[in-house]
Amino acid sequence: MIRSILIAVLVCFSLPAIGYELSGNAIQGGMMIGRDAAGLEVTVDGKPVRVSPDGVFVFGFGRDHAETVTLTVGGDTQVISVARRDYVTQRIDGLPSKMVTPAPETLARIRAENADIAKARAFDTPETWFAQDWIWPSIGPISGVYGSQRILNGKPRRPHFGVDVAGPTGTPVVAPADGIVRFARTGLYFTGGTLILDHGHGVTSTFIHLSELTVEVGQKVIQGEKIAEIGATGRVTGPHLDWRINWFGERLDPQLLVGPMPES
Ligand SMILES: [Zn+2]
Known part of the structure; x- marks a missing residue:
């Protein structure tokens, strides 16, 4: 496929x-x-x-x-x-209902957080770090894939755009390619601890549900350098890393860049 x-x-x-x-x-x-x-x-x-x-x-x-x-x-x-793909359906139950259907007064907060994330993905930085050979930011079982249709507590919701790597809270997350930190915040409604790396020319990595962020906005990081730790913050049922890649607003599949997960 x-x-x-x-x-x-x-x-x-x-x-x-x-x-x-x-x-x-x-x-x-x-x-x-x-x-x-x-x-x-x-x-x-x-x-x-x-x-x-x-x-x-x-x-x-x-x-x-x-x-x-x-x-x-x-x-x-x-x-x-551009070849078409078929996407799997993933059902997740047991989420707090406010994480599936947020209260109306929460929507403004979610919109503001999404606007800040969009800004962090809009940089058109001259460096070409995206052309490096990418590495996995964390090693572990893959528990969710790009594009899957999500049914949360029985309700259809937006597709999943990242690849999920399961691992205990505190597991290091490293930079999959060189980049500049463009966003580093804890406590976002859906995504919890959230970090965005700018790899140049509009290519960004987003890491979510983090327990700790160990770098700051504006910092240059190199491939393999620790940037964060896996957590269970935001809308999750357990600790994992959710890694997303964008080209500006287009959401790409990280697994197409890194190849198979190494044996842990
Ligand atoms: Zn995920």
Whole structure:
């Protein structure tokens, strides 16, 4: 169902030929990285995206992305097919009812928290840390996957956008790639202790339900460095890490970037 593809594209404008290369997953939840596009203007569905001085750019596809995306690099246009996925349904019971149907007076607070999170995901930082080989931020059993349809206490709710890694409270969480801390707060209504790392060009990681945050907003962290500890804060039934990846507002599947979970 999940297939990895590598597309190499050679684009000729005039002699000499100008080439750029694309790698990644052309699938809902996937991320694609372009290389060798130095000095070229790149748009994704008509929207300009940042190209680093050495020619790297990135874009991605949300959970329910349309069947194609139009990529323009230096005036050359190609239409890329985006593979569809089927998502599982996950039923979770035993949540406090206020976590499934918040009281009306709580909605303003939830909206304000979501607005702050959206701001933290809007940075278009020049670094290209997203192009590193990603590592798992925590090792443990995977207890929830990207995209699943959620039935909470019998009520349909928003899909799940992260990958869940079960582990006891206090288990270290490390940076899966280099980044700058853009958000670090405890006590959010749904997500509890919440940390957002900016990996460049609009790619962010979000870590939620944390018990401890061990870094501060504005801090640069390197891959493998401890940033937090697993907890059971926010809307949870037990301690786990929920790790999400965004490309701006598009929600991507972390599992497509890191590969299989190592044996613990
Ligand atoms: Zn989760």
